[in-house]
Amino acid sequence: MTNYGAIPTSSHGSPVADLDSISRVKQQIKDGLATRRPWRVMFDYHSLGIPRGVSDAFSRIKKNLVYFQTNYAIVFLVVIFFSLIKHPTSLIVLTVLVFVWIFLYFLRDEPIKLFSYQVDDKTVLVCLAVVTIVLLFLTNATLNIAGALLVGAVLVLIHAVVRKTEDLFLDEEAAMAETLG
DSSP, X not given: OOOTTXXXXXXXXXXXXXXXXXXXXXXHHHHHHTTSOOHHHHTOGGGBOOOSSHHHHHHHXXXXXXXXXXXXXXXXXXXXHHHTTTOHHHHHHHHHHHHHHIIIIISOSSOEEETTEEEOHHHHHHHHHHHHHHHHHTTTOHHHHHHHHXXXXXXXXXXXXXXXXXXXXXXXXXXXXXXXX
């Protein structure tokens, strides 16, 4: 005898597991994007200025690239997205790659282990960037992608040079030491 249309009475139902996994993924997205700095901090008008020299410019670039790392990755992805609007195949590939980025870079709770070696965040970032570039180049949108990468790099470098770093703190201990001392 079949029970089509019957409501299951088991407490082991998959909808509960699905709701738990969905809420866990939502929390991981929030936690992963928590490393993103607020856009108003990134584009604070009072924190913009010309560097005093070449060494100051390189120092700003180095600190800003670390501090705004997630924001800069988002800027690159948005620039690439807009450059691929006229290439639907490339846009689909980019969409799949964005999900890969989200799960391998933004949502990770623990480091990736590959053949019992721990892979650090910078290596994951570089590998994902290379895979993204290679796959998008294979979709015959090379000129658009190259232009988008150039525009993204220029935007990031300009921001990294003109954004003052005196008010940026990489961790709470440095902020407390600065405040107390």
